[in-house]
Amino acid sequence: MPDVKDVGALMSVTYDIAARDFVRAGEAANKLKRLLQQLGLDPAVIRRAAIAAYEAEMNIVIHSYGGQIKVDITPESIEIFCEDSGPGIPDIEKALQEGYSTASEEIREMGFGAGMGLPNIQRSADEFRIESTVGRGTSLQVTILHEAGE
Amino acid sequence: MQPYFHSVTLETENCKGCTICIKRCPTEAIRVRNGKARILELRCIDCGECIRICPNHAKRAIADDFSLLSKYKYTxxxxxxxxxxQFSGQDMSISRILQGLLQLGFNAVFEVAEAAEHVSLAIRRYIESSSIRPLISSACPAIVRLIQVRFPELVDHLIPIHAPVDIAARLAKEGIMRKLGLRREEIGAFFITPCPAKVTAIKQPIGFQESWVDGAIPITTVYARMLKVLPYAEETPGLQEASSVGVHWGRATGEERAVRVPRRLAVDGIHSVIEVLEEIEVGKFHDIDFIECQACRGGCVGGPLTVQNPFRGWVNLEELTRDLPSEINPEVAAEVDKRWEEGFYNLESEIEPRSILKLDDDLSRAIEKIELLEKTVQFLPGLDCGSCGSPSCQALAEDIVQGLASEGDCVFVLRDGVQSLAEELLELARQVPGSISHQETDDKTTPSRDGREE
Structure with a gap:
């Protein structure tokens, strides 16, 4: 169950993401999508937020030891904060390239790890920030404006 | 707001209020209130799942019948x-089936299968011209409506091309007008339909103003009459023109194979379609060019207004098309090329999203409602039993937040309420003042005789 509370933002929800749980993978993104639909936000904005949240969730499931996605809805934007503890990303620039992936053979066989995750998040975002410490984990912040020119 | 026409309606007398339909409905469009099902107009997509599932036949499709034919000079x-x-047998053929329709009183027949060939080629042209992926067929009207109300983010993935029946009506009428010098309104075009969604689509089109089709008669209505005339219906040269490519549109995968773009797939059964659409919403399937989506299992042969079992229907189509050409006639292809340039196949207007999920037009009110919703869901047992008349605890919570239901509609909440009320009553009863309590008792749990608890 997401934890719903107000903190500065109009609304804030947090989803816990378990590592390697492919049965539940994607649930957080789906819940977020439904929430945004209930709020009646613009369909194009919902689509971008859903894609960004889904890819971020999959990254946490595939690469990390577990993490959290927190979403703030402000009057201007949807802010998605993702934080995981895990191996971190040694070369962020490379990781942002389409098709670059460090996913294992096993993960790829499941149809994931095509190296499109981060690039897709970046493409969906109006603002995008990523920080990573090797051996500690990765955090990213995605901003999607309610009224944005693509 | 414009009133919605719905083909799917409730036969109130037959409804027992059993809640089977509310759980099956893909858009949660049915509630049971006061012992009867009620269909929520804004949510219903006329897919007919409830017609199929209702054990009491309390759901019905409103459609047209043969009496409408007399209104037109030429049909x-x-x-x-x-x-x-629907038909099989050793000397059954499509030509005989078409002849049978003429014997039922129609002046002419035009195969929707032939129009389906046009549409297949037009879809292929559209896919080549668009960068959106995956593109989703708009041929199944229940799917178009499903996407409008439940997947509003995906409306621009729908291919804005007319469905085969609309193209068929236009081709047929234009041909008859040319040949016989009749005016458009003198000709009545009647679709023999496998589903209520098509009835709705004809009466209330999406993406254009007025359908060229004048009525939709269910296969179930035509079937019995056909059985009477078929023994006398003979093979008639020139009636049957479509190739197996067009005829196979009648079953799942037929359309996808006819469109024949490199990466494509077909999904049938509305609940399977929903699973795929949910994945598309989060960005998957972007490497697929074209998706055929059919609300009914098996495709149109599984329509709620068909007679034959869909698996049987599937095989019947196989047998009926065995001797037909397996490629679209090059003359048809040339005609499509010409008409494509004229924009003949394009819908006139955009398919609009029509979300049913929004809780309030005002964002801060919507947020308040979501918070209330979360609290309400926690309060409900989470068994999704449906006894309250809403399809799930989540749906009941939404109904409560929208003021359409109350917590007491939940039998478990009600039971808890009754229990604590009973306990309170008992407690009060025990607190009768000593002055009027004259009954001796040795029950040690009762309060002291002065009526107070210490």
Missing amino acids: VALPAPSFYA
Whole structure:
């Protein structure tokens, strides 16, 4: 169950993401999508937020030891904060390239790890920030404006 | 707001209020209130799942019948490919089926299968011209409506091309007008339909103003009459023109194979379609060019207004098309090329999203409602039993937040309420003041005789 509370933002929800749980993978993104639909936000904005949240969730499931996605809805934007503890990303620039992936053979066989995750998040975002410490984990912040020119 | 026409309606007398339908409905459009089902107009997509599932036959499709034919000087039947699938037998043929329709009183027949060939080629042209992926067929009207109300983010993935029946009506009428010098309004075009969604689509089109189709007669209505005339219906040269490519549109995968772009797939059964659409919403399937989506299992042969079992229908189509050409006639292809340039196949207006999920037009009110919703969901047992008349605890919570239901509609909440009320009553009863309590008792749990608890 997401934890719903107000903190500065109009609304804030947090989803816990378990590592390697492919049965539940994607649930957080789906819940977020439904929430945004209930709020009646613009369909194009919902689509971008859903894609960004889904890819971020999959990254946490595939690469990390577990993490959290927190979403703030402000009057201007949807802010998605993702934080995981895990191996971190040694070369962020490379990781942002389409098709670059460090996913294992096993993960790829499941149809994931095509190296499109981060690039897709970046493409969906109006603002995008990523920080990573090797051996500690990765955090990213995605901003999607309610009224944005693509 | 414009009133919605719905083909799917409730037969109130037959409804027992059993809640089977509310759980099956893909858009949660049914509630049971006061012992009867009620269909929520804004949510219903006329897919007919409830017609199929209702054990009491309390759901019905409103459609047209043969009496409408007399209103027109000249009539043309537009048989769906799935109509052919109702018939089998050693010397059965599509030509005989078409002849049978003429004997039922239609002046002419035009195969929707032939229009389906046009549409297949037009879809292929559209896919080549668009960068959106995956593109989703708009041929199944229940799917178009499903996407509008439940997947509003995906409306621009729908291919804005007319469905085969609309193209069939226009081709048929234009041909008859040319040949016989009749005016458009003198000709009645009647679709022989496998489903209520098509009835709705004809009466209330999406993406254009007025349908060229004048009525939709269910396969179930035509079937019995056909059985009477078929023994006398003879093979008639020139009636049957479509190739197996068009006829196979009557069953799942037929359309996808006819469109024949490199990466494509077909999904049938509305609940399977929903699973795929949910994945598309989060960005998957972007490497697929074209998706055929059919609300009914097996495609149109599985329509709620068909007679034959869909698996049987599938095989019947196979047998009926065995001797047909397996490629679209090059003359048809040339005609499509010409008409494509004229924009003949394009819808006139955009398919608009029509979300049913929004809780309030005002964002801060919507947020308040979501918070209330979360609290309400926690409060409910989470068994999704449906006894309250809403399809799930989540749906009941939404109904409560929207003021359409109350917590007491939940039998478990009500039971808890009754229990604590009973306990309170008992407690009060025990607190009767000593002055009027004259009954001696040795029950040690009762309060002291002065009526107070210490």
